[in-house]
Amino acid sequence: MWVRVLGSAAGGGFPQWNCACPPCRAVRDGSRPARPRTQSSIAVSPDRRRWFLLNASPDVHVQIESFPALHPADGSRGVPLETVLLTDAELDSTLGLLLLREGGGLVVHATEATREVLYDGTGLLRTLEAYCPVTWRPVLPGADVPLADGLTYRAFDVPTTKRARFGAGEAKGRVVGFRLTDERSGRALVHLPAVQDLTAVRDQLEDCSCLLVDGTCWSDDELIRLGLAGRTAREMGHLPIHGPGGSLEQLAALRIDRMVYIHMNNTNPILLENSPERRAVEQHGLEVAVDGMEIEV
Numbered sequence: 516m517w518v519r520v521l522g523s524a525a526g527g528g529f530p531q532w533n534c535a536c537p538p539c540r541a542v543r544d545g546s547r548p549a550r551p552r553t554q555s556s557i558a559v560s561p562d563r564r565r566w567f568l569l570n571a572s573p574d575v576h577v578q579i580e581s582f583p584a585l586h587p588a589d590g591s592r593g594v595p596l597e598t599v600l601l602t603d604a605e606l607d608s609t610l611g612l613l614l615l616r617e618g619g620g621l622v623v624h625a626t627e628a629t630r631e632v633l634y635d636g637t638g639l640l641r642t643l644e645a646y647c648p649v650t651w652r653p654v655l656p657g658a659d660v661p662l663a664d665g666l667t668y669r670a671f672d673v674p675t676t677k678r679a680r681f682g683a684g685e686a687k688g689r690v691v692g693f694r695l696t697d698e699r700s701g702r703a704l705v706h707l708p709a710v711q712d713l714t715a716v717r718d719q720l721e722d723c724s725c726l727l728v729d730g731t732c733w734s735d736d737e738l739i740r741l742g743l744a745g746r747t748a749r750e751m752g753h754l755p756i757h758g759p760g761g762s763l764e765q766l767a768a769l770r771i772d773r774m775v776y777i778h779m780n781n782t783n784p785i786l787l788e789n790s791p792e793r794r795a796v797e798q799h800g801l802e803v804a805v806d807g808m809e810i811e812v
């Protein structure tokens with residue numbers, strides 16, 4: 516299967532429009548090597564013809580334009596993209612659905628908890644339905660679901676204590692990860708852009724060939740130290756990379772061909788290509804996703 520990183524930054528993108536933290540300043544003024552990034556989303560394909568979107572970011576238009584495989588064929592208005600798998604109901608993961616309203620309709624795979632927020636919380640799916648047909652496919656963690664041509668997925672629950680902004684905050688199914696398997700090769704990709712506790716999902720990572728994993732913050736108190744927020748990374752549902760129990764030391768112990776951090780917040784120093792934090796990540800055998808990155812799994 517093929518994976519295309521459409522966007523690799525957390526909500527707000529890199530740089531973020533209202534932010535002048537050190538990495539945002541550096542990417543704007545070019546004083547340090549760094550590349551701008553759009554908000555996190557990937558496309559996966561079994562054959563490089565049909566593509567499946569994992570999350571629909573607010574940057575979905577520019578992401579489609581930047582990837583010719585997703586362009587409409589001559590004289591048509593159809594793109595090889597009609598199915599979206601959602602890991603959660605966050606605006607960063609779902610706002611792009613509204614921007615796809617001109618199409619012939621969308622198939623949205625989401626848990627009941629996510630569907631509920633998208634109908635009764637943000638109302639986003641309700642709005643979208645006024646423009647185009649929406650088919651909801653319930654995501655049931657643990658169930659194998661065929662997508663196309665030997666490509667299947669299995670979702671798994673990702674426990675989180677992040678406070679829910681909408682709805683009752685039912686914990687189960689609020690955040691899921693996806694394990695996509697190419698049945699022809701037996702190789703699997705795990706997409707896990709939000710995870711607060713890796714030990715809780717470790718079984719799901721066994722034997723996968725490629726892991727795209729939450730790289731939101733370098734340190735737990737990153738946003739507090741910069742005076743940008745009052746909450747730690749963990750309180751926002753993201754395990755930090757660095758420090759005791761951080762993701763870097765845990766991931767470095769796993770035997771996975773390729774491990775790639777994705778969903779980096781703009782404050783994260785690993786975005787600066789000459790930072791010691793970036794070097795530490797690479798020395799542990801991990802990579803940092805960038806928009807346009809392609810991986811054959």
Ligand SMILES: [Zn+2]
Nearest residue numbers: 534536539781
């Ligand atoms: Zn910033």
